Structures are given as structure tokens and as C-alpha cells.
Amino acid sequence: MVKKAILIGINYPGTEGELLGCIDDVKQMHKSLVELFGFSEENITELIDTDKSKIQPTGKNIRQALSGLVGSAKSGDVLCVHYSGHGTRLPPETGEDDDTEFDECIVPSDNNYITDDEIIEIVSKVPKDCSFTFVSDSCHSGGLIDSAKEQIGESFKKKPKKEFKFPFGLTSINMLKRGTGRDDIEVGNIRTTIFDVFGEDATPKVKKFMKTEVMSKKEVYAGASNGGLENECVLLSGCQTDQTSADVGSKGQAYGAFTNSIQIILGETKGKINYKELVLKSRKLLEKQGYSQRPGLYCSDSYVNVPFIC
Structure with a gap:
């Protein structure tokens, strides 16, 4: 058995959407994986945007890291991904069929979005009997792997809102404009802009959309014939699909509220806690701290009471 992890932290320095705590989240998670869960340093890969000596968390690099993690895994391995950064929801465009009305x-760092469909497709290739834990401290993260059963959460118990609003006002649009050098971006042409700028490095969902061969989520799920999505993947989301995740603190001492809650609980329990207990305790702690976000747990029934990560 080999334990491997991909840790992604994006602070977007110098942009309108700059965050403060995502890199610190990666550092804290790295420490916990080594000290509490027995991960070796050589099997932990960090992608962060505040250190040029590290692999930069661009869309292409994140895709390659996730695909490499899953592609090199063998039965019995333990895989972990932690993401701290912005999350958003893309509205549907003409000709697109999407069950949830949005692409989470x-x-x-380069605004080359990675959609929920793409994450699902990668996760579907996890080998049998290989566990995969995805912790996402980002806005709208409850919908990132929406084929996994919702064990704790409210993301799929209510109809999606028809209207679309960016999670942080016009920040998403402005970050895209600055990152791509395009000033003509608006809600109706986001996907076409991403394709124009990133081409073959764009998310497959965008490429399929541009070729007018739009693939619905049901088709993506059908491609996961080995049952990997239902049986092997566990998603811990920082909030529900219609909520945002808090970035707290100031430069020098900052963190994602959800990640911080996890670290507090892991410290108190020495890492001896199951998925369900961890998410429920995180919900209570965040509520006590005054945050409205409600973390979620998405996995098969068989994983609910399994020890966190290992």
C-alpha cells in the first residue's frame, strides 16, 4: 500500500480575487498527512502560486497532477487531494444540457477552469479497492463530485436556482479578463473565451461544447463502468453548492475556515476520526464560530464510518 497526496493552494496574488489563507491550508494539511497519517514527504506533491520553485497550479498542471495520481495508483493505495482556492459556477449556455443548471x-491560477464533469471523469478511473479522498475548501464545492451519494448536505435536496450570480460579484469576470487579456468576456461567452485562450488545454467540457457535441453528466457517469465513483471516492466539501467558503485572517496568519476546522478536530482526535464524525464536528465548530457555510460529505454508504483518509 502506498499513500500519495496532491495539495493545491491558490492565493491569486495581485488579482482582484486575491485570497490569503490557501497556501497556509496546504502547509497545515501537509503537516497532518505526515504526522498523523504516515504519508512520506516524497509522495506529497504541492501546487502553489506564491513560490515559483513549486509546480504552478494552472489548469493544465492540476489536470496532469490529478491524472498522474490516479493513473499511477494500484489496488490498496490511499490517495488524497486537498484543494484550497476559488470555486465558481458556470451558467448553462445555448445548446448545453446540464442536470444541475450549472457547472461547478x-x-x-490561470483561470483555465476545471469543471465538475472533468473531476468526475478523472475520479472514475481510480482503481478498485483504492481509496480517494478529496477535500475541497472552495465556494460551491458541494457539487464537485455530484455522482457520489450525498450523506451530509443539502446540495441536492432542493431545485437549483434558475438565475445566475457569480460567487464574488464581478470578481470572476474581472479575473478572467485580466488572466486572459480579453475585455469582451460576459456570462454568455465564458466557454468560448476559455477555448479561444487555452485551446486543447481547456477542460474537455468546453472542447466538447465548442464542437457542439455536448456531453451530459449522465453520459459521463455511464463512462464510470467500474463503479469507482460510487465505491471509491469520498468528497468533503467546505460548503454546499449555493454557498461560499470563508477565507479568514490577514497576511502572515490566514486560513480557510473549513480547512482550519478540520485541522482543529484532527489535532483534538489525533486523527482518529471517521468521515461522518469529522464533517459533523466541522459543521458544529463553524456554526459556533459564526460562519454560515455548511460542509458536506459525499460518498457511498460503505465509506461513511470509515476512518478519515486511512
């Missing part, structure tokens, strides 16, 4: 996405 994570936002790489």
Missing part, C-alpha cells in the same frame, strides 16, 4: 468548477 475550481479556479486554477
Whole structure:
């Protein structure tokens, strides 16, 4: 058995959407994996945007890291991914069929969005009997792997809102404009802009959309024939699909509220806690601290009471 992890932290320095705590989240998670869960340093890969000596968390690099993590895994391995950064929701465009009305996405440092469909497709290739834990401290993260059963959460118990609003006002649009050098971006042409700028490095969902061969989520799920999505993947989300995740503190001492809650609980329990207990305790702690976000747990029934990560 080998334990491997990909840790992604994006602070977006110098942009309108700059965050403060994502890199610190990666450092804290790295420490916990080594000290509490027995991960070797050589099996932990960090992608952060505040240190040029590290692999930069661009869309292409994140895709390659995730695909490499899953592709090199063998039965019995333990895989962990932690993401701290912006999350957003792309509205549907003409000709697109989407069950949830939105594509939940994570936002790489170069704004080359990675959609929920793409994450699902990668996770579907996890080998049998190989565990995969995805912790996402980002806005709208409850929908990132929405084929996994919702064990704790409210993301799929209510109809999606028809209207679209960016999670942080016009920040998403402005970050895209600055990152791509395009001033003509608006809600109706986000996907076409991403394709124009990133081409073959764009998310497959965008490429399929541009070729008018739009693939619905049901088709993506059907491709996961080995049952990997249902049986092997566990998603811990910092909030529900219609919520945002808090970035707290100031330069020098900052963190994501969800990640911080996890670290507090892991410290108190020495890492001896199952998925369900961890998410429930995180919910209570965040509520006590005054945050409205409600973390979620998405996995098969067989993983609910399994020890966190290992």
C-alpha cells in the first residue's frame, strides 16, 4: 500500500480575487498527512502560486497532477487531494444540457477552469479497492463530485436556482479578463473565451461544447463502468453548492475556515476520526464560530464510518 497526496493552494496574488489563507491550508494539511497519517514527504506533491520553485497550479498542471495520481495508483493505495482556492459556477449556455443548471468548477491560477464533469471523469478511473479522498475548501464545492451519494448536505435536496450570480460579484469576470487579456468576456461567452485562450488545454467540457457535441453528466457517469465513483471516492466539501467558503485572517496568519476546522478536530482526535464524525464536528465548530457555510460529505454508504483518509 502506498499513500500519495496532491495539495493545491491558490492565493491569486495581485488579482482582484486575491485570497490569503490557501497556501497556509496546504502547509497545515501537509503537516497532518505526515504526522498523523504516515504519508512520506516524497509522495506529497504541492501546487502553489506564491513560490515559483513549486509546480504552478494552472489548469493544465492540476489536470496532469490529478491524472498522474490516479493513473499511477494500484489496488490498496490511499490517495488524497486537498484543494484550497476559488470555486465558481458556470451558467448553462445555448445548446448545453446540464442536470444541475450549472457547472461547478475550481479556479486554477490561470483561470483555465476545471469543471465538475472533468473531476468526475478523472475520479472514475481510480482503481478498485483504492481509496480517494478529496477535500475541497472552495465556494460551491458541494457539487464537485455530484455522482457520489450525498450523506451530509443539502446540495441536492432542493431545485437549483434558475438565475445566475457569480460567487464574488464581478470578481470572476474581472479575473478572467485580466488572466486572459480579453475585455469582451460576459456570462454568455465564458466557454468560448476559455477555448479561444487555452485551446486543447481547456477542460474537455468546453472542447466538447465548442464542437457542439455536448456531453451530459449522465453520459459521463455511464463512462464510470467500474463503479469507482460510487465505491471509491469520498468528497468533503467546505460548503454546499449555493454557498461560499470563508477565507479568514490577514497576511502572515490566514486560513480557510473549513480547512482550519478540520485541522482543529484532527489535532483534538489525533486523527482518529471517521468521515461522518469529522464533517459533523466541522459543521458544529463553524456554526459556533459564526460562519454560515455548511460542509458536506459525499460518498457511498460503505465509506461513511470509515476512518478519515486511512
